[in-house]
Amino acid sequence: MSNSSKENYSDDFEVTPWNVEGPVDYARLIKKFGTQEITNEILKKIESFTGELHPLLANKFFFSHRDLDWILNKYESNEKFYLYTGRGPSGMVHLGHLMPWFLTKHLQDKFDSNLLFQITDDEKFLYGNSTMDEIKKNVNENILDIIAIGFKKSRTKIIVNSRHIKHLYSNSLEIAKRITFSTAKSIFGFTNSTNIGMIGFPPLQGVPCFLPSIIEGKPTPVLIPAAIDQDPYWRLTRDIAEKMGFYKPAQIHSKFLPSLQTIGKMSSSKPETALFTTDTPKLIEEKISNAFTGGQPTISLQKKLGANPAICSVFSYLKYLFDTPVESNERELKCRSGNLLCGECKHDLSNHSTTFISMFQERREKAKDLVSDFMYSEDS
């Protein structure tokens, strides 16, 4: 499936909801997907509501959107929006997964939004080699991560597709009836060898775009913070939203946190490429010590020529997760000029990561008592 849509992109990277490969050119992706860049004007508008700009907005980790300006105008005229994000439970959660959730929590706090959090266990079963039992275990683990983010209990509902299918099904049918195979094929690159479950699935990921309007009994704006690879799912619902009497869902898209090992995004299926929320401090240190950097082969060469932070996974982790913009700029200058060795950056990242993950693990433990409070309904 992933290969089939390759022709839509360049030869050196690929972004689909199921596969991200190669060095992603985000500016080109905006053009390919037909989304908008997040301008400084929009950032200023957000800041006018939130009082401060979230680091993931300030450092442009969130870089693209659809109708973000529109939804801010709606908010300004007293139409509150729902947030909607999700998780495909293909394995344990790593830091890359958390990043859109950090922004989602920030937006929930600042805009006092209700949040629907969809877990697409069905999709992950249909795409991939895991059994439903394996995926169910992932779901239960992933729910702890979601709760550990700190979303407001009273304003957050987690939907697990296979558990809550009865609540989703009728709306899913309404969406499915309006989408031809031709449209779905052109968006997702389905081929003859795609299983029919995958072809039938996209409407289910569309349902939470419209569920807020159904819950509220009136058209209700929805903002989806997510990594940009998931955009095709909601592009599909945008095309039919107005015909169904709903608003088009607005979106705010993040980049991918790179792999620790090579170029590309982190991956649950390759554990050495990512820092998981359940990793031990020792494992975190090991992974970071083996991480791919932009450094020179020897210390003396690095001191002489400087290194390349643009391709360095350690630099990216520090920039997007732990450094302030000022700290990150300073780190970049020192790195390029040969005044910073990779070992120091790895040391910084290890310290930050072990501290963060150990704190997160405590919250994950506490989350175990809160699961039922966060579930969409009681029929799980």
Next chain:
Amino acid sequence: MSNSSKENYSDDFEVTPWNVEGPVDYARLIKKFGTQEITNEILKKIESFTGELHPLLANKFFFSHRDLDWILNKYESNEKFYLYTGRGPSGMVHLGHLMPWFLTKHLQDKFDSNLLFQITDDEKFLYGNSTMDEIKKNVNENILDIIAIGFKKSRTKIIVNSRHIKHLYSNSLEIAKRITFSTAKSIFGFTNSTNIGMIGFPPLQGVPCFLPSIIEGKPTPVLIPAAIDQDPYWRLTRDIAEKMGFYKPAQIHSKFLPSLQTIGKMSSSKPETALFTTDTPKLIEEKISNAFTGGQPTISLQKKLGANPAICSVFSYLKYLFDTPVESNERELKCRSGNLLCGECKHDLSNHSTTFISMFQERREKAKDLVSDFMYSEDS
């Protein structure tokens, strides 16, 4: 969709799960679908269990099968089978719909079988122009017809897809994952303009083939009595059954009760072509009086040349629903020889139909108190 698969059949008739058109050549259909003719040997074997041969078997209204011999052998060696049949709630129920249910009830009585009765409200929404609300009304009406057939309460469970989707969904995913678009396309004739709900739907109609094995905790034979147009759905599950650790579902296929108006099967969407279980006696008489027969333009011509029962809807109704085989043979001879006028046959059919439907309507009324007893589970 219906046109797309036309190339698989001859030019003068078409049989798909959603459309039956033209004069069906059943012998050719057996070859096209790759099913088996029900031989006299099989009929004798059935008779050895049931003591008498059901009229719909004796008169070859049920004419085709898959693995019927196998399931009888299983029964002989003490492996009991489940029955599974269904209803697509596109409208009210007519006599043509009842006929597979009559045989199903007979088999339930004689073989003491459990029965799963699936109502595919989702399919009828995805294919066609009805709203979900209209279809829900049909579902409630159709359930009364099903119960009025007289199935055993303790051995019968009605499944309504949208109500019971949570019980069906995981198994549906297991089926869906094993079927490529290529396979589904070749069986159902899906095209670029097919909506993705229709493409994703077939696994749901497959679930009750395997549900008995899941309920019983061991591979359990299933026999599906149904009109032959539904065969493609189960052909699909037969291909993957053994890989999933189940038996292939066996089937016994009926012909279609013809339209009262022209050649072709009765249709819920053309009320004048069918006798509905909710029709008044007056309406039944009207429809029959306008029915298409094999008669001559004038009485004198008919007395001279005789008529043609082979193309006569009234003759078919009498043969398959009300005449004994002996009566039907006699009627045929008299008709061909000019000793029977169409008015007499219409009179006979009116009498039989109004009597039957009035009795059925009484049972339909009583069924209203039994609905919850027949539902698959309480979460409706």
